[in-house]
Amino acid sequence: MTRPTSEAEYLASLVPASVRGVSRRTLLRGALGAGTLLAAPSLLAACGGGGSTSTGGKATGTVTIGSNQSDAVPKAAIQAVMDAFQKANSGLTTKINTIDHNSFQENINNYLQGSPDDVWMWFSGYRMRFFASKGLAGDVSDVWKDLAGMSDALKKASTGDDGKQYFVPSTYYPWAMFYRKSVFEKFGYTEPKTLDEFKTLGTQMKKDGLVPIAFGDKDGWPAMGTFDQLNLRVNGYQFHVDLMAGKEAWNGDKVKKVFDTWAGLLDLHQPDALGRTWQEAAQTLQQKKAGTYLLGSFVAQQFSKGAEQDDLTFFNFPEIDSTIGADAIEAPIDGYMMAKRPKNEAGAKKLLGYVGSADAQNIVVKADPSVIATNDKADQASYTALQKKSVEFVSQAKSIAQFMDRDTRPDFASTVMIPAIQSFLKNPKDIDGLVNSIENQKKSIFSS
Numbered sequence: 001m002t003r004p005t006s007e008a009e010y011l012a013s014l015v016p017a018s019v020r021g022v023s024r025r026t027l028l029r030g031a032l033g034a035g036t037l038l039a040a041p042s043l044l045a046a047c048g049g050g051g052s053t054s055t056g057g058k059a060t061g062t063v064t065i066g067s068n069q070s071d072a073v074p075k076a077a078i079q080a081v082m083d084a085f086q087k088a089n090s091g092l093t094t095k096i097n098t099i100d101h102n103s104f105q106e107n108i109n110n111y112l113q114g115s116p117d118d119v120w121m122w123f124s125g126y127r128m129r130f131f132a133s134k135g136l137a138g139d140v141s142d143v144w145k146d147l148a149g150m151s152d153a154l155k156k157a158s159t160g161d162d163g164k165q166y167f168v169p170s171t172y173y174p175w176a177m178f179y180r181k182s183v184f185e186k187f188g189y190t191e192p193k194t195l196d197e198f199k200t201l202g203t204q205m206k207k208d209g210l211v212p213i214a215f216g217d218k219d220g221w222p223a224m225g226t227f228d229q230l231n232l233r234v235n236g237y238q239f240h241v242d243l244m245a246g247k248e249a250w251n252g253d254k255v256k257k258v259f260d261t262w263a264g265l266l267d268l269h270q271p272d273a274l275g276r277t278w279q280e281a282a283q284t285l286q287q288k289k290a291g292t293y294l295l296g297s298f299v300a301q302q303f304s305k306g307a308e309q310d311d312l313t314f315f316n317f318p319e320i321d322s323t324i325g326a327d328a329i330e331a332p333i334d335g336y337m338m339a340k341r342p343k344n345e346a347g348a349k350k351l352l353g354y355v356g357s358a359d360a361q362n363i364v365v366k367a368d369p370s371v372i373a374t375n376d377k378a379d380q381a382s383y384t385a386l387q388k389k390s391v392e393f394v395s396q397a398k399s400i401a402q403f404m405d406r407d408t409r410p411d412f413a414s415t416v417m418i419p420a421i422q423s424f425l426k427n428p429k430d431i432d433g434l435v436n437s438i439e440n441q442k443k444s445i446f447s448s
Contacts (some may be wrong), residue, residue, distance in 0.1 A: 216281030
């Protein structure tokens with residue numbers, strides 16, 4: 001299965017119309033086979049909906065939701081949305097089945113083959129289309145007919161290979177270099193624009209007793225974001241998209257340069273990253289022990305609302321090659337999908353229409369200020385400074401990618417790239433051996 005060319009066509013225009021008018025976490029590491037689905041016992045156990053009845057066209061009964069939002073802030077945000085949905089729809093109740101984020105991703109295949117919840121949380125991009133193409137997701141095209149406030153680009157991001165919609169976007173968020181304003185003010189730091197400036201800043205941070213770059217890759221996926229940023233800056237957006245699609249060689253000079261550049265930055269990274277989760281790394285930034293952290297804006301979930309979150313801001317990943325520039329970013333889209341055969345289809349579709357609405361997204365972005373709404377009609381007046389900056393940041397980007405494990409085949413991302421990058425972090429000297437191994441495995445997977 002090759003990656004559809006339509007990905008490259010819509011990524012650059014993912015920003016909703018209202019966002020473009022101003023001057024996007026969950027990442028994952030699913031062991032997903034392309035042709036053969038996993039056979040290991042699933043850790044996910046959907047509790048099952050109570051079924052539904054339809055009286056005069058009104059959906060009733062219980063709708064179950066499989067949620068990967070296990071961290072406190074997003075978990076509370078989802079609960080608030082479901083509470084509001086129930087209040088607005090008498091006769092319908094919701095039941096959220098929350099699973100640890102990584103466990104959800106690692107066992108998603110078995111979950112979908114078994115007895116999944118009516119609705120489940122997932123991501124746009126390649127992985128959405130993958131499950132749709134395998135017949136493991138329900139067609140929600142009729143939901144989109146009545147879904148106001150979504151741009152054509154977002155509809156494309158929700159469309160499967162067959163032209164039908166299988167996804168309803170809810171929120172998105174940018175990846176960037178996060179830091180605390182008070183730390184920069186204390187030491188007189190300025191935001192670096194180029195990699196050389198960043199290296200100079202990192203050297204000074206070490207002299208000042210700070211970890212220049214907080215870093216944790218215990219779960220496997222966070223370091224993918226570093227590769228993506230470096231590849232976008234070294235080789236540009238189109239090469240990155242083509243590399244993720246299996247169209248470019250991993251053992252070529254261009255990819256070697258990415259790893260060479262990364263190796264030159266490792267002394268600025270927090271050591272022993274493979275034993276640290278992203279949350280633990282975020283606490284290093286929160287405690288003012290680290291100067292910066294490359295992550296999605298969901299890092300704000302580790303900061304208390306109010307003064308602490310107001311102290312958090314970010315800058316774009318620095319330019320490396322002036323001919324490439326720094327106008328390509330990553331802004332992943334999160335949302336919901338429906339089971340192939342939901343126990344309460346009418347209720348599930350009613351819920352999907354609601355989570356895609358401005359009303360629902362207003363609740364989410366207020367409860368979780370680390371994300372921004374996908375619906376054009378959502379209220380931005382109450383956005384925090386971080387959310388407003390995220391909107392402006394995404395609106396000014398010329399090219400937008402999703403994230404490595406969303407932009408490529410799921411089996412390649414999980415079975416090849418996670419161990420490959422972690423191997424690099426342990427031994428950054430054998431880059432030739434590393435990229436040759438990746439390329440050989442890529443050829444086998446992408447030819448299947």
